[in-house]
Amino acid sequence: RERGLPPGPPTVPILGNLHLFPTESPYYKLTEWARKYGGIYSLKVGAGTVVVLTDAAAVRELMDRRSATTADRPPMHVADRTTGGLHMVFARSTQTWKTLRKTAAAVLTTQASTRHLLIQHAEATQLLHDILHSPQSFYTDIQRYSVSVILSILFGKRVPRYDAPEITTFFNTLHQWNGLLELGATPPVDIIPILKFVPERWAKWKRDCKRVRRLQRTLFFGLLEETKERLRVGEVNGCYMEEVLARKVELGMDDEMAGYSGGALLEAGSETTSNYLQSLVLALVAYPDAQKKAHEEMDRVVGEHRMPTLDDLEHMPYIRAMILETHRFRPVAPLALPHATLAAEEYGGYTIPKGATIFVNVWGICHDPALYDKPEEFIPDRYLLTENGKKPGVHGSDLKPSFPFGFGRRLCPGIHLAQNSININAMNLVWAFNFNPDIGADGNPIPSDTGAYTKGAAPAPLPFKCQITPRTPGKAKMIERKFLEAADTFSKFEAALGSEDT
Numbered sequence: 001r002e003r004g005l006p007p008g009p010p011t012v013p014i015l016g017n018l019h020l021f022p023t024e025s026p027y028y029k030l031t032e033w034a035r036k037y038g039g040i041y042s043l044k045v046g047a048g049t050v051v052v053l054t055d056a057a058a059v060r061e062l063m064d065r066r067s068a069t070t071a072d073r074p075p076m077h078v079a080d081r082t083t084g085g086l087h088m089v090f091a092r093s094t095q096t097w098k099t100l101r102k103t104a105a106a107v108l109t110t111q112a113s114t115r116h117l118l119i120q121h122a123e124a125t126q127l128l129h130d131i132l133h134s135p136q137s138f139y140t141d142i143q144r145y146s147v148s149v150i151l152s153i154l155f156g157k158r159v160p161r162y163d164a165p166e167i168t169t170f171f172n173t174l175h176q177w178n179g180l181l182e183l184g185a186t187p188p189v190d191i192i193p194i195l196k197f198v199p200e201r202w203a204k205w206k207r208d209c210k211r212v213r214r215l216q217r218t219l220f221f222g223l224l225e226e227t228k229e230r231l232r233v234g235e236v237n238g239c240y241m242e243e244v245l246a247r248k249v250e251l252g253m254d255d256e257m258a259g260y261s262g263g264a265l266l267e268a269g270s271e272t273t274s275n276y277l278q279s280l281v282l283a284l285v286a287y288p289d290a291q292k293k294a295h296e297e298m299d300r301v302v303g304e305h306r307m308p309t310l311d312d313l314e315h316m317p318y319i320r321a322m323i324l325e326t327h328r329f330r331p332v333a334p335l336a337l338p339h340a341t342l343a344a345e346e347y348g349g350y351t352i353p354k355g356a357t358i359f360v361n362v363w364g365i366c367h368d369p370a371l372y373d374k375p376e377e378f379i380p381d382r383y384l385l386t387e388n389g390k391k392p393g394v395h396g397s398d399l400k401p402s403f404p405f406g407f408g409r410r411l412c413p414g415i416h417l418a419q420n421s422i423n424i425n426a427m428n429l430v431w432a433f434n435f436n437p438d439i440g441a442d443g444n445p446i447p448s449d450t451g452a453y454t455k456g457a458a459p460a461p462l463p464f465k466c467q468i469t470p471r472t473p474g475k476a477k478m479i480e481r482k483f484l485e486a487a488d489t490f491s492k493f494e495a496a497l498g499s500e501d502t
């Protein structure tokens, strides 16, 4: 470890701390080290440096205020090789990335997000309808919702059922891509660059990159072509890609960039939303007192005879607190995504060198017992007690309210869409249903395991069972009626569907 670097675990020659780097649920180990080495510590990975921030003040300063130098991504040769550097999520701080981001910002404006509310509301009604009719498949119903909403908004095409070929193809492509990017799935070419020159016949990973590249291109450019075809026959529905195609020249995009722009947003925007909503259901089942308070507030503000609307949220401090607490309790991205420095930065008496990778340890901050009372428990009330949910009397810098969505110039471009989806569905689910634990063979409730999550960098709750029942027969009837009314909105997004789905 070079002089001036933040402290960290002892290193060994050549590897540094590489041999210690966790491959499963890395945020647990990174949090354990934070408690030992502090809010800013470093790891040596070969000759490279990783800095882990578990201190809100350091995050605000380095990731938000000094974003001009911390908005790069670390080199990811496998991602670049597979996508030609055109995947917005993994692209370095290049002109291409800037154009892709500018396009997303120009087209996914707050105003556009308001326009997309129509399809989000309609799809959220289908989610209630699906759960009402087959409560045991709520987990995949939520996944269908997420994919269908984002596909409608981006490419103007919805997916009415979970077993539709569009969903199967999408998840197959996404899981192959995630598998390729997993730590240990490919040789460490970014740490030992000479490995890049191993001929393809001896390098399975290069063939894997080609295979995933073909899958992604088939999906992304297939959807792009469908959008163009729809436009050719005059079927316009105001989706993202229609505007990108119309403003291509002004935005500096070509077809290649347009395809990857839609594809990256599709990948980044689907499982994130569904993971959040699945975590919310898990928390409602595991914490009946919180559920009861949410129900009481919903009954007081909305009642039996109408469904909630987004305008109701400002009168629902408890539901707002529940939404914040879900982000804290089970962050969708516990380490956000790694950033990298474009220039050396000094902070807190330490030097962070140019080219260092920076992880924001969102999990470590959200689960710090010095900041939060009983951080391992789901307690929405903490946000009613203090504005930031911290223990009374704990002062100091806070993360920005947008922290679940990342930092600085890399802030999630889908934030408005995502927040609308979360708000609409959180209110709908609480309004419509009772969530209870499943009953075991012995007749007793099976305790929920709120720690059973997938082991990757973006953990999802493992599929779980629970009992979901409508709160009243009147609400069940209203869901049926609203679902029929949604058909009009759906029809605009069904032009490209097969006959079995129309």
Ligand code: HEM
Residues within 6 Å of the ligand: 088, 089, 090, 101, 150, 264, 265, 266, 268, 269, 270, 272, 273, 276, 332, 333, 336, 337, 338, 339, 404, 405, 406, 407, 408, 409, 410, 411, 412, 413, 414, 415, 417, 418
């Ligand atoms: C619950 C929902 C979501 C959460 C919690 C979430 C969170 C995040 C986080 C933490 C990042 C990393 C930011 C950073 O590097 O500092 C990110 C990046 C990104 N998100 Fe989201 N996101 C969500 C939904 C969406 C949606 C709906 C879309 C698309 C419409 C989207 C598109 C993206 C893209 C393209 C990036 C990469 C941005 C870049 O590297 O420049 N996300 N998101």
